[in-house]
Amino acid sequence: MKEAGLTQPRLTLVDGGRVGAATFDEHAATYDTVALSAVGRVFRDRVRNHLAPLLGPGARVLDLGCGTGLDALWCAEQGCMVTAIDESHEMVATTQARAEACSPGLVEARVGDVGRDEFGGPFDVVLSNFGVVNCVPDLGDLGLRLTNAVVPGGTIVLVAMAPLCPPELLEGAVRWLRHPSRRVPNDHLLRRRRGAAGSAAERAAAEGSAVESAAAERAAVSGYEALNLRYLTASDIVEAISPSFDLVAAQAIGTVLPTFEQRRVVDARPGVLAALSHVDRLVSGPAAKLGLGDHHIVVLKRSGA
Numbered sequence: 001m002k003e004a005g006l007t008q009p010r011l012t013l014v015d016g017g018r019v020g021a022a023t024f025d026e027h028a029a030t031y032d033t034v035a036l037s038a039v040g041r042v043f044r045d046r047v048r049n050h051l052a053p054l055l056g057p058g059a060r061v062l063d064l065g066c067g068t069g070l071d072a073l074w075c076a077e078q079g080c081m082v083t084a085i086d087e088s089h090e091m092v093a094t095t096q097a098r099a100e101a102c103s104p105g106l107v108e109a110r111v112g113d114v115g116r117d118e119f120g121g122p123f124d125v126v127l128s129n130f131g132v133v134n135c136v137p138d139l140g141d142l143g144l145r146l147t148n149a150v151v152p153g154g155t156i157v158l159v160a161m162a163p164l165c166p167p168e169l170l171e172g173a174v175r176w177l178r179h180p181s182r183r184v185p186n187d188h189l190l191r192r193r194r195g196a197a198g199s200a201a202e203r204a205a206a207e208g209s210a211v212e213s214a215a216a217e218r219a220a221v222s223g224y225e226a227l228n229l230r231y232l233t234a235s236d237i238v239e240a241i242s243p244s245f246d247l248v249a250a251q252a253i254g255t256v257l258p259t260f261e262q263r264r265v266v267d268a269r270p271g272v273l274a275a276l277s278h279v280d281r282l283v284s285g286p287a288a289k290l291g292l293g294d295h296h297i298v299v300l301k302r303s304g305a
């Protein structure tokens with residue numbers, strides 16, 4: 001998720017650390033302002049509707065890229081045993097603190113790399129909410145590691161940022177009509193693979209040189225721009241993660257709903273948000289097929305039960 005207008009201090013990577021972890025460390029303290037906004041809750045509820053029937057006392061849940069632990073804690077509240085992984089130390093610390101306060105003994109939060117780690121298990125349910133899989137370079141490899149970690153008949157719910165987001169395109173069009181001479185930000189055109197700056201910073205860190213390159217600095221002033229990510233449709237995910245998983249559902253969120261960055265448009269208009277949310281649900285299936293939406297939810301079942 002990106003947050004327009006946030007400014008960051010310079011990126012500082014130590015011991016070859018990843019730009020993604022550094023970026024999310026910076027945002028851990030303020031992350032919930034966006035995540036718990038009115039539109040953030042609508043997005044999250046749509047994902048939880050898929051999860052709720054799968055959860056219950058004793059279910060073993062893996063939360064990949066747990067962030068501040070909002071979903072991990074929610075799963076624990078349903079009686080699940082949760083393993084929560086994130087590459088950001090600050091995010092993991094926040095999840096741990098929440099878990100100790102609300103559900104002691106039910107959540108194990110640890111630092112880890114979803115792009116590389118073996119996950120252990122076995123797990124009945126795996127969740128990866130809001131853009132974590134966009135940061136994973138090899139989804140096929142993630143699929144193999146999930147095959148090892150999920151019981152036959154188990155379910156994975158992956159939520160990724162999609163490439164063609166109508167509310168952003170609309171915003172881009174309005175901006176352009178108002179100020180035709182100004183450059184429209186890339187995200188208000190077709191969402192594109194990001195990350196040149198992030199990769200440059202990571203390479204510099206790996207080589208042991210200073211990370212404060214011009215590229216990293218440019219990245220650092222524009223919120224989440226440093227992340228090395230690619231946008232994915234539901235079909236991209238299904239193609240990469242099969243053959244050990246069968247598709248249960250693919251839906252778009254945010255075909256007509258404002259994005260997290262546009263949340264202020266509906267913050268004080270619950271009626272408008274409810275109406276848009278209703279329409280958004282109605283078009284969620286066809287929109288996912290067309291590659292439209294802010295995020296795509298993909299629900300897959302491990303074959304061989």
Ligand SMILES: C[S@@+](CC[C@H](N)C(=O)[O-])C[C@H]1O[C@@H](n2cnc3c(N)ncnc32)[C@H](O)[C@@H]1O
Pocket residue numbers: 001020021024035064065066067068069070071085086087088091112113114115128129130131132135136
């Ligand atoms: C947009 S946040 C989503 C957090 C949480 N899932 C939620 O629903 O609020 C993305 C999270 O993924 C984590 N992340 C990104 N790439 C990762 C990776 N390769 N390994 C582990 N965590 C990663 C980030 O640190 C961040 O906490």
